Amino acid sequence: MKKLLQSLFVFMFIAVSAMAQNRTITGTVTGKGDGQPIPGVSVKLVGAQGAAVTGADGQYTIKVTPDVKTLLFSSIGYAAKTVSIGGSNVLNITLDDDSKLLEEVVVTGFGLRQAKKDVTGSTSTISGKDIENMPVQSVDRAMQGKLAGVQVTSTSGIPGAAINVRIRGIGSINAGNSPLYVVDGVQVNSGDFTSSTTSANALSALNPDDIESLTVLKDASAAAIYGASGANGVVIITTKRGKNGKTQINVSSYIGYNDFISKPKLLNSPQWIQLSLEAYANRYGATSTQYTSFYNTYVTPFGSIDNVPTYDWLDAVSQKGRTQNYDVNARGGNEKTQFYLGGNYSTQKGQVIGTDFSRGSIKVNLDHKATDRLDFSTSMNLSTITQNTTSGAGAFANISRTAQLQSPNNAIYNPDGSYNTNLPGAYDSYNVLQIASINLQKATTNQFTGSGFAKYKIFNDLNFRSSYGVDYLEIVENTFNDPRFGDGRSVNGSASAGNTRNTNFQTDQTLNYTKTFAGVHNLNVIVGFNYRSEVRTYSLAASQGFPSYQFTQVSSGSTPTTTTGSYTTFRTAGYFAKADYNYNSKYYLSGTVRYDGSSRFGNEHTFGWFPAGAVSYRISQEDFMKDVSFISDLKLRASYGTTGNQAIGNFDSRALYAKSGDYVTSGTGSTLGSGLAPSNLANPLLAWERATTLDVALEFNLFKDRISGTIGYYNKVNSNLLLDQPLPLTSGFSTIRQNVGKMRNRGFEFELSTLNIKTDNFSWRTDANIALNRNKILALLDGQTLLGGNFGIAVDRPINSVYTYTSAGVNPADGRAMWYDGNGNITYTQNPSTDRSYIGDLNPKYTGGLTNTINYKGISLSAFFQFSYGNLVLNQDKFFFERAGSTVDRNQYVSNLDRWTTPGQFTGIPKPYFGGTVLNIGGINHSSSYATSDRFYEDGSYIRLKTISLGYDLPKQWLSSLKLRSVRVYAQGLNLWTITKYQGVDPEFVNASGDFGQYPQFKNYTVGINVGF
Amino acid sequence: MKNRYIIFMMAAALMATSSCKKTLQTEPKNSISSSVALQEAAGVEGLVNSLYESLQATGYYGRNYIVVPELLSDNMRIVNTNSNRFVSESNNTIAATVDLWSAGYSIINRANGVIKYSELVTGLTPLRKKQLQGEAYFIRALVYFDLVKSYGYNPQQIVSGRSLGVPITLDFVENYPADIKYPSRNTVTEVYAQIKKDLNTALGLLDNTFAPKRVSLAAANALRARVALFNGDWADAATFANTALTSGVGTFVDPATAVTPALKSAAYATIFTSPSSPESIFELNFEVTESAGSDGLSSFYTRSNVGLPPSIGGAGYGDAAPQANLVAAYETGDVRKDLLFAITKGSEAILWNQKYPAAKGPQYDNIKLIRVSEMYLTRAEANFRNGSAIGATPQADLDKIRLRAGLIPTPVTLDAILKERRIELAYEGFRYWDLLRTGSAINKSTTTLPANATPNSTIQYTDFRLLARIPLTEVQNNPNIAQNFGY
Incomplete structure (x- = not known):
């Protein structure tokens, strides 16, 4: 071949x-x-x-x-x-x-590429090399820790799940915070579009190994060309393209397995029964009915507490998940035509049973020069993804949560090998092992992203580019609940089939003028028009009552229960112009303006202006700097401008009537008539949120590329925030969206790359980035310091501030939980109006990453650390697992062994007390011993060895006889080592509602080989 | 060659860029805009259906408005092994009360819309208009009645100085900001007057064509009787109850053939196991597509299996069980006690009531809002208090209820009627309001303790927790609204 x-x-x-x-x-x-x-x-x-x-x-x-x-x-x-x-x-x-070239090229959108030295805005770039072979399903995950000011957090570790990306902090309360993703010129959807399965990341259609580079546009100057879509930053992804020259074929593969990063430690049966009995004894007495019936039910059959067997449910639902990835790509071409062809097959089984991800994708990029004046180019990506998932956080059927909470004395299987469904406790009849093994929650995503453009050189300096793109996504979701157990039992089985279809069309028309006057005046002007329309439809059918468990399709159900669907759409259109001028690559001036409109906004504010400007000064180009030999490049830049955030509901500004259920139309029959009800009041004044950013930075390159980096400062003020203005509920409506709030993010970003040692055979390179961001809410609704009574969103405080009680530990005399009241005195009763205070917030103060790469001959060792510092995390699992016997129907963490048992004992965990609320001591109205307080908020700082890899490039002389261009073998580990004080499952799960039975992230070991022909 | 490319590309560009403002026009399809929604009869029909839909909601008669008053009162409690739902309500924790404000006013606003647009739309026959308007007036009255019961004291038992009810809003809100008003609370007396006015209007519009699944003349009479009982209008209560009982809607289930306790028990059970209850004067119909599943009432009271008796392995939570003093209140031989199903949950022996046994389908039943038995008890109490015998003597009505239950007659007293009312209407959401209207303290169970409960407690009638808390956001947002005492 x-x-x-x-x-x-x-x-x-x-x-x-x-x-x-x-x-x-x-x-x-x-x-x-x-x-x-x-x-x-x-x-x-x-x-x-x-x-x-x-x-x-x-x-x-x-x-x-x-x-x-x-x-x-x-x-x-x-x-x-x-x-x-x-x-x-x-x-x-x-x-x-x-x-090694200084002439690093930055892709800045709408077909523009600029040498890094000429870029006046704030951008960060990673190359495809930095992310290839990472065992992650989507490129957004690979960005974590690599780029200053880009924070990536997960909400689920399910293979292929969506994640959160925040560029320069949280800028919006009710509109979206996700950046705009542009893949080969097409604004694509990110996030999760599933309805009945847990989570699927729309960006996972793109094989990360097909990516050439990823650039993040952070400031207004860089992002203003995207107008009302640019406020959260723009991520521009460019895929690999063909190159003139002999065809190069690369075959690569990695295989490995993934496992829990850490597993929570749970009580065994004797420990759990002892705890529960103490809880009953402390509440009702050791001779009470409650105590004795518990003892007789759970202990008597085994003789003594110590004989009660323990069943490890968590272990039973865990597995070593296999990861496999196969890539083949070919790139080449001649002067006229270049191509890139890539194929990928990737599978990952989760570390929890019943979860997996598999993707097949094909990438085709073609470039053709028809004449000296006319170029064509096309980029296409086809992919199909299948995911098996389980129920998400909070649900009974969520395996990783329920397997932990299941009482440890409940057997998993009956003696005859069948699943045990007699499970007294909080989850009785929900045998999660059975649910995960037999029930179905499956999503199949088919996605096509294609774009193409024609570029015509009208004059030597003037190009016209006409570009079209389509991003098409279809998700088919199937669920099935077996009639023999769980949710399916009461309805004789149930199934659903859902279909989501998203069609996103775009076109850009641009004129680009590039000219150098008198050898020193360099001018680049682009004017253009951009249009995007998106239509999303969804349909769902569900039925129940199945002939037997062998039938799993919705069509087999006897009773259709749901036929529902939705349709939604939005359109944006914008005119833009951008001019970049520099004098002799020394003084730079750049201006951008976009007149942008969105169908989402009210009639009176459909369009708006988004201007931005930037200046930059390459000091190193000055004559007086020519003698300073250690400075290769030194640039000072500043920008100021406005971008918008239009990520609100598609029809939020309209007055709408929606279908509202059904009701029988006669007194004795069963025929239903549809309900209709007002769902939204119109607000014709509704408009985009506005982000105004000042950005100043110094870029340097010293000792001939040995040290390079950026020091930057930004101040980003988001105004006109969309907030829900409460209406008097007596109006029949609760809120209306208004543009009233204001929030600021400001901070510093540092990026530094150093080539510490460089000899013929040995090199050591360090890449580091650190970002400091401070968030503050400047204004909310008129005259209000809190948003709707939510202390987490308060004027003059960071968003997601934590306002809670302060624990005073446990009274050593009698084991009661104590708190401090507003005066700093001990109290047993939490008073919401006096005893709470701000203890911090959920936003990290610093985030960043550090990569060290050592090369010796063909051997390379790379270690990448990623960290987050200074944020609180609500350990909501602890709230459920550290109740010290307040509830006796679910298992608990081993930390409960430290509970108070004897007078004089100093400990942080109160005495077991059934119900949690101590009664009748001194006439005090006690708060629950596990009532919320700072005890459940923990320092979420961590530093994690995100990846470590050891590779070996076989010497070329060995390969030439095999007619191979290159061979690299490597071993890699992901999430292998974490330093944190956080006691929960994973400090990386950061969201406002905390860490609550989330499917955990995994660690992963892989070995791989890349072969170039 | 060259020119052709340019022309083609420019044309494409022009096509894409032409008429920009128009380009950005989109139309929702799941929803329709307000300008067209209420122009035709179908719009008003749909708006009325949405009123019933809202009554069916889990937050209202679908579950909470029945379960929560039972838990707040001395009737029911949350068992030890539970799903964390309504534990605070079971313990009468501060602010753990009925929460109907937001949902209630949303229904009222739509009822106002029906009343307004039924006069304006095209294509509505005079007869249909009467029915729809009657339904709107009835439902508006029902919601105001439920709101004023929850947020204000009973008019007969007003605690000194706390006479506020809820704001009365009668205008349809459809435009922002023109229609938005910031009302203050009307007095309880004013709200009762409005309820009576709406019901009287409904009485003039309705007939019994759509009984019992939709609002009928009989239902309006029955609700009018209930309101009169709560307002202490004894003669009215007896008269309207009597009219409701003689309307022909709903049958008192007491077959002559039911002579043994077993047969009586089986006959009584049919009130709750029939898909549509024979006793219903007004019930909320549920079809399988409307089932709230585990969020429904049935799921909270029991665990059901298709075609099998309830069991721990069945669907639902089964978190609520009768308190010991309710169980003790059943007299020996009372066939109504057969509706209690003994089960062991966790390690605790409890009882699941089978008034909502998922008899109609998986995890759902029709929800009985007004039963014939209630009207007999209302007529008995009103006649007794009034010293009258409108329709029947109080003794006769009381005997009727007791004999059917397999009990012997007992001399009529107010206590006897109220006790019978407690047993007959148990688990149906009446007890708490009956305690409030009689100015009674709530005796929480003294033997088996609910999880987290303060034992042996009696909540005095004047305790501020007995009135619901008006949502904090409402009080913050509308300075004209005075919060209830104590919150």
Whole structure:
């Protein structure tokens, strides 16, 4: 196959280079880094037709006509080089690695690419190399810790689940906070569109290994071109494209397994029964009915407490999940046409039974030069994803939660091997093992993202680009509840089939003018129009009453229970212009304006202006700096401007009547008539939220690229926040959306890359980033300091502030829980109006990452740490698992062994007391011993060894005999080591409602191989 | 060649960019805009259906408005092994009360809309208009009655200085901000006057065509009787109850063939196991598509299996059980006690009542809002207090209820009637309001303790917790609303 391809392309090159020649030049092309020959380098005549390509040994032969003076050498991964032909017929060339070039290119949207030195806005970029082979399903997850100011948090560890990305903090309360994702020019959907399964990440359609680069536009100057969609930042993803030269084929694979990062430690049966009996004894006395009936039920059959067997439910639902990934891609082309073809198959079984993810995807990118003036380009991605999930947080059927809360003395199986469904306690009859093994919660996502453009050079300096894109997503969700147990039992089985379809169409029309005047005035102007429309439909059918458990499809049910659906749509349209001017690459001036409209907004505010400007000064270009040899580049930049956030409900501004249930139309029959009710009051003044950002930064590059980095400051004020203004409930409506709030995020960002040691055989590189963000709410509804009585959202405080009681521990005399009242005195009764105070907030103060990479000959070792510091996390699991016997129907953490038992004992966990509320001591009205307080909020700071990988590139000389271009083998670990004080399952789960029975994240071990042909 | 490309591309660009404002016009399809919704008869029909839909909601008669008063009173409690629902209500914790404010006013607003637009739309026959308006007036009256019971004292038992009821709003709110008003609370007396006025209007509009699943003339008479009983209008209560009983809607289930206790028990059970109760003057119909599943009433009282007796392995929570003093109140031989099903939950022996046994389908039943038996007890009490015998003597009505239950007659007294009322209407959401209207303290169970409960407690009638808390946001947002005492 490979040979066939080779000959095919060799044939192509021969075809285009069949010309009359006068002279033959030969030579070997080698890489500067390792001195090894480079196969597949394109060698072209400059100024005439004719080309050749190097063989596996790096050698080439090319025939040259007398008028040709120079040759152009180019290859993927290397800087192109133009070489003059001298007298000799032998020309040996060394090529520099591409990555070492200062001329890093940043993709800034709408087809614009700028050299990093010329970018005036705030951007951060990671290359495909940084994220390839990471065992994650979507690229947004791979961004974590790599980019300053980009915070990535998970809400579920289910393979393929959606995640939260926040750029420069939280800027909105009710509109979305997710950035805009643009993949190859198409604004794509991110997030979760599932309805009946747990979570699917729309970005997981894109194989992370197909990605060439990912750029985050952070400030207004960079993002204003996206107008009302740019306030949360823009993530621009560019996929790999073909390159002129010999076709390179890469085959890679990794396999491995994933496991729990840490498992909570639970009580065994004797410990749990002892705790429960103490709770009854303390409440009712050791001779009470409650005590004795509990004892007789659970202990007597076994003789003594110590004989009661323990069943490890958590262990039973755990498994070592397998991870497998296979990639094949080919890239190449000639002068006129270049292609990239990628195929991927990836599967991951979760570490909890019944959960998995598998994806197959195909990527096709083609570029074609039709004439000197006309280019065509297309990018297509097709994928199909299947996910089996389980119920989410809070649900009985949520395996990872219920398996922990299940009383440990309940057997998992009956003696005959069948599932035990007699499970006294909080989850009786819900045998999660049975549910996960037999019930179905499956989502299949098919996604196509395609875009293409034609670019026409009207004049030498003026290009017209017409671009079209479609992002099409279909999710089919099937659920089935077996009639023999659980939710299905009461209804004789139930099933549902849901279908979500999202069609997102876009077009951009741009004119781009680039010209250099008098050799020093560089001007680049783009004007354009952008339009996007999205239609989402959803339909769901559900039925119940199945002939037997073998029937699982909705059509087999005897009674249809639900037929529902929805339709929603929005459109945006905007005109924009951006001008970049620089004087001799020294003084830069940039201005952007977008006039943007959205169908989501009220009639009176459909359109609005989003302007931004930036200046930048490359001090290193000044004459007086020329002598300062250690400074390679030094740039000071500043920007100011406005972007918008239009991520609100599609019809929030309209007065609407919606279907509102049904009711029987006659006195004795059963025919139903539809209800209709007002659902929303109109607000024609509703408009976008407005983010105004000031951004100042210093970029530096010292000692010839040995030290480079950025120090930046930003101040971003989000105003016109959409808040729900309460209406008097007596009006029949509760709220109406208004643009009233104001919130600020400001902070510093540092990015630093250093090449600490660099010798021929050894190098050590460090990449670090750290971001500091401070959030503050500046205004809410008129005259109100809290939003709807929510102390977490208060003026002059960070969003998600924590306002709670302060625990004073446990009274050593009698084991009662104590708190401090507003005066700092001990109290047993929480008074909501006097005893609460602010103890912190859920936003990290610092986030960042640190990567160290060491290369020795072909061996590379890379360790990537990611950290978050200074945020509180509500450990909601602890609220359920550290009740010290307040509830006796569910298992508890081993920390309950430290409960108060004897007078004089100092401990943090109160005495077991059934019901939790101590009664009749001194006439005090006690609060529950596990009532909320700072005891359940923990420091969520952590530093985590996110990835560590050890790789070996086989020496080129070994490979040439095998006709291979490169072979790399590696072993990699994900989430292997974490330092944190947090006692819950995972400090990375950060959301306002806390950590509550979430499907945990995993750690992962993989080994892999990449082979280049 | 070159020109053709340019023309093509420019044309495409022009097509995409033309008429921008129009380009951004979108129309919702799941919802329709207000300008067209209420132009035709179907719109008003739909709006009326939504009123019933809201009565069916879990937050109202679908569950909470029946379960919560039972738990607040001395009738029911949350058992030790529970799903964490309504534990605070069971313990009469501060502010753990009925929460009907928001849902109630949403229904009232739509009822106001029906009353307004039924006069304006095209295509409504005069007869249909009367029925729809009658339904709207009835439901508005019902919701105001439930609101004023929850947030204000009974007019006969007003605690000194606390005479406020709830705000009366009669205008349809459809435009922001023009229609938004900030009303203050009307007195209990004013609210009762409005309820009576609405019911009297409904009486003039309704007939019995749509009984018992929709509002009928009989239902309006019955509700009018209930309101009169709560307002101490004894003669009215007896008269309207008598009219309701003689309307032909609803049958007192007491077959002549039911002579043995077993047969009497089986006959009595049919009131609750028939898909549509023979005793219903007004019931909320549920079809399988409207089932609230585990959030329904049945699920909270018991655990059901298709075609099998209740069991621990059945569907639902089964969290609420009668308190010991209610169980003790059943006399020996009372066939109504057969509706209690003994089960062990966790390690605790409890009783599940089978008044909502999921007899109609998985986890749902029709919910009986007005039963014939209630009207007999209302007529008995009103006649007794009034010293009259409208329709029948109080003794006769009391005997009727007791004989059917397999009990011997007992001399009529107010206590005897109220006790019979407690047993007959147990688990149906009456007890708490009956205690409030008689100015009684609530004696929480003294033997088996509910989880977290203060034992042996008596909540005095004047205790502020007996009135519901008006939502905090409402008090913050509308300074004209005075919060109830103590909150």
